[in-house]
Amino acid sequence: MTRTRNWTTYFQVTPLALVFLVFLVIPIVTIVVVSFFDYTTTSIIPTFILQNYEELLLSPVTWQTYLQTVQFALITWALTFLIGFTLAYFLAFHVRSSTWQQVLFLVCTIPFWTSNVIRMISWIPFLGRNGLANQTLLQMGLIHQPLEFLLYSNFSVVLVYVHLYTLFMVVPIFNSMMRIDRALLEAAIDGGATGWQTLTNVILPLCKPGIAIGSIFVVTIVMGDFVTVRMMSGGLSASVALMMANAMSLLQYPAAAANAVVLLIVVLMIVAAMMRVVDIRKEL
Amino acid sequence: MAKMNGSGVGRRRILKGAAGLAGAAMGTTIGAPTIWAQNNKNIVLRQFGTGVSAINEIAEKAKKDLGFTIQMTALDSDACVQRAVTQPNSYDVADIEYWMIKKIWPAKVLQPFDVKKLTYFDKIVPIFTTGKLKPDSVIAQGTAPSKVGFVDKIDSTTFAAGQTGWFTMVPTIYNADTLGIRPDLVGREITQWKDILDPKFKGKTSILNIPSIGIMDAAMICESAGVMKYGDKGNMTKAEIDKTIDFLIKTKKEGQFRAFWKTFDESVNLMTSGEVVIQSMWSPAVAAVRSKGVACKYQPLKEGYRSWGDGLAIAKHLSGSQLAAAYDYINWYLSGWCGGFLNRQGYYSAVLETAKSNMSEDEWGFWMEGKPAKGDIKSPQGAVMEKAGAVRDGGSFYERMGAVACWNAVMDEDRYMVQKWNSFIAA
Numbered sequence: 001m002t003r004t005r006n007w008t009t010y011f012q013v014t015p016l017a018l019v020f021l022v023f024l025v026i027p028i029v030t031i032v033v034v035s036f037f038d039y040t041t042t043s044i045i046p047t048f049i050l051q052n053y054e055e056l057l058l059s060p061v062t063w064q065t066y067l068q069t070v071q072f073a074l075i076t077w078a079l080t081f082l083i084g085f086t087l088a089y090f091l092a093f094h095v096r097s098s099t100w101q102q103v104l105f106l107v108c109t110i111p112f113w114t115s116n117v118i119r120m121i122s123w124i125p126f127l128g129r130n131g132l133a134n135q136t137l138l139q140m141g142l143i144h145q146p147l148e149f150l151l152y153s154n155f156s157v158v159l160v161y162v163h164l165y166t167l168f169m170v171v172p173i174f175n176s177m178m179r180i181d182r183a184l185l186e187a188a189i190d191g192g193a194t195g196w197q198t199l200t201n202v203i204l205p206l207c208k209p210g211i212a213i214g215s216i217f218v219v220t221i222v223m224g225d226f227v228t229v230r231m232m233s234g235g236l237s238a239s240v241a242l243m244m245a246n247a248m249s250l251l252q253y254p255a256a257a258a259n260a261v262v263l264l265i266v267v268l269m270i271v272a273a274m275m276r277v278v279d280i281r282k283e284l
Numbered sequence: 285m286a287k288m289n290g291s292g293v294g295r296r297r298i299l300k301g302a303a304g305l306a307g308a309a310m311g312t313t314i315g316a317p318t319i320w321a322q323n324n325k326n327i328v329l330r331q332f333g334t335g336v337s338a339i340n341e342i343a344e345k346a347k348k349d350l351g352f353t354i355q356m357t358a359l360d361s362d363a364c365v366q367r368a369v370t371q372p373n374s375y376d377v378a379d380i381e382y383w384m385i386k387k388i389w390p391a392k393v394l395q396p397f398d399v400k401k402l403t404y405f406d407k408i409v410p411i412f413t414t415g416k417l418k419p420d421s422v423i424a425q426g427t428a429p430s431k432v433g434f435v436d437k438i439d440s441t442t443f444a445a446g447q448t449g450w451f452t453m454v455p456t457i458y459n460a461d462t463l464g465i466r467p468d469l470v471g472r473e474i475t476q477w478k479d480i481l482d483p484k485f486k487g488k489t490s491i492l493n494i495p496s497i498g499i500m501d502a503a504m505i506c507e508s509a510g511v512m513k514y515g516d517k518g519n520m521t522k523a524e525i526d527k528t529i530d531f532l533i534k535t536k537k538e539g540q541f542r543a544f545w546k547t548f549d550e551s552v553n554l555m556t557s558g559e560v561v562i563q564s565m566w567s568p569a570v571a572a573v574r575s576k577g578v579a580c581k582y583q584p585l586k587e588g589y590r591s592w593g594d595g596l597a598i599a600k601h602l603s604g605s606q607l608a609a610a611y612d613y614i615n616w617y618l619s620g621w622c623g624g625f626l627n628r629q630g631y632y633s634a635v636l637e638t639a640k641s642n643m644s645e646d647e648w649g650f651w652m653e654g655k656p657a658k659g660d661i662k663s664p665q666g667a668v669m670e671k672a673g674a675v676r677d678g679g680s681f682y683e684r685m686g687a688v689a690c691w692n693a694v695m696d697e698d699r700y701m702v703q704k705w706n707s708f709i710a711a
Binding site for chain 2: 039055060068124125129131148151152230235238242246247252255
């Protein structure tokens with residue numbers, strides 16, 4: 001009896017396991033293997049060397065770039081969390097009618113009906129030296145020189161990240177908030193808690209799974225991004241993925257693979273740290 | 285025409301088409317095309333290349349004149365090298381730059397041309413054969429086409445020192461690049477590469493962020509500014525790379541650059557929007573800025589041009605009728621129509637003589653001889669590019685191509701250069 005049930009279980013997980021094996025495990029193993037290969041300008045030489053990792057880890061450029069990328073991720077995370085949490089809070093607790101909740105929630109998703117790249121690029125004419133933002137400020141007499149830092153700077157990179165990824169925070173946090181039993185809030189208020197105390201002692205802890213899921217989305221996307229950094233910094237800033245793209249463009253696949261492995265480890269460590277703080281499965 | 289599979293009619297029409305082509309365009313009789321034309325209507329040649337030369341009009345005209353289909357795919361330069369080396373069976377004709385072939389050839393994915401089968405081989409501009417535009421010219425630095433143009437044997441993996449019977453690539457398009465400026469905004473005379481470093485242009489300059497080409501522009505600037513002198517800008521030593529990149533980092537930290545561009549449209553937008561007033565540019569990008577009504581000049585500079593060349597190479601797997609079709613296509617390419625088409629876009633074609641007969645006297649005078657235009661100069665698509673009286677920036681073909689200081693290149697210290705370039709971008 002138990003035996004057959006065991007077999008059924010294995011049978012049931014086979015399709016998904018196969019999908020993971022073919023599309024996740026094998027590619028990652030390949031990347032790890034290639035990261036130890038040697039290469040010349042025209043060919044990849046199957047061997048076992050540590051030079052790719054040496055060149056990567058001993059170079060100050062790598063550390064600078066990782067630092068820069070982590071910095072982007074942290075700032076973006078903090079801003080998307082603040083904005084996302086506020087938005088979700090407003091939707092969940094201030095909008096009373098569930099119809100309006102649905103409508104406003106859909107409104108939040110409207111920007112997602114166009115492509116990521118379009119939403120990103122449309123900032124460029126807006127922020128440019130002769131762009132709308134600078135012209136408006138100049139005409140209002142608030143500034144006398146166009147603000148150069150608006151475009152092709154870390155500012156514009158973070159701005160676009162926040163614009164693109166805040167919804168990834170809103171959705172899971174909103175979802176968590178909607179699951180909170182309203183009786184708990186009433187109990188808190190009856191118990192004499194102020195609005196702030198209710199927020200920090202009741203709502204925030206109960207939203208932890210949503211926050212964690214949103215954070216994982218935002219942090220992993222930003223850590224692996226290269227298009228936004230390249231377009232919005234005008235090529236003045238680097239990111240880890242941009243380093244890989246540069247290496248690949250010159251057929252230096254093993255170097256890119258080594259970098260990919262290191263990035264994977266770093267991101268996995270970040271995600272693991274988040275999972276330690278919040279047990280997503282337990283609280284879902 | 286390709287849809288007609290009934291052999292009799294299709295074959296006759298193809299034969300007629302091929303005969304017409306041989307008569308009208310080529311002027312001479314070629315044996316091979318008419319023989320192979322019997323069954324070439326089903327032939328498809330898959331060609332990939334840089335956006336520069338993936339021109340629909342050329343594919344359409346080839347279909348009309350030759351009967352077979354050319355499928356073009358446009359990729360960026362880096363992707364071209366990747367495709368050529370890693371997916372050798374995915375293409376029949378590679379439309380690549382000369383510096384790329386230095387990387388691609390040793391991978392044994394291409395086969396050389398037999399010059400005897402190239403109808404116009406003797407008429408190709410000597411830059412691509414002897415390396416010397418005029419008998420007294422000096423071969424420029426970098427991956428000059430003549431240095432990678434020939435191999436000794438059909439299966440050699442290294443390039444021949446001089447001219448042989450095996451041609452690695454048939455040149456199609458080339459040009460001389462320099463800095464583009466906004467004459468209305470620079471407010472001073474621009475004469476040298478180092479003028480991009482003028483503190484007046486702080487935060488208003490850009491160079492391109494394609495390592496293998498960007499480093500060359502950087503070298504032109506460094507040499508002009510007296511930072512250093514290179515043995516060969518196209519093949520720097522580690523010390524030269526270090527010094528160049530250090531200088532770039534210093535310049536970047538001082539805020540001289542507004543941005544680095546990677547694609548054609550980025551360079552156009554930077555210039556049109558006034559974000560930059562002086563930057564590395566490609567010739568058609570200058571034309572694109574002008575077509576928007578914004579003044580833009582392709583400024584000739586004292587130190588000379590950085591030049592590039594595109595050509596067609598054939599995949600190793602081609603044989604039989606497909607190989608013959610590839611030769612037909614390439615002979616057709618040099619037979620004049622394409623040359624006229626490309627020259628009228630501001631590029632140069634490999635065989636000038638045949639191109640000339642496909643251009644009006646005024647067009648030839650404006651684009652190739654540096655003469656003032658007598659009437660409006662139109663693009664191949666019919667849009668007015670220059671008004672009567674205009675003179676081409678930089679002057680005639682011989683003035684421009686005669687002043688090439690270096691060619692786009694791949695260095696022996698490629699690996700090191702990319703690491704350093706990354707450090708420049710990350711700095």
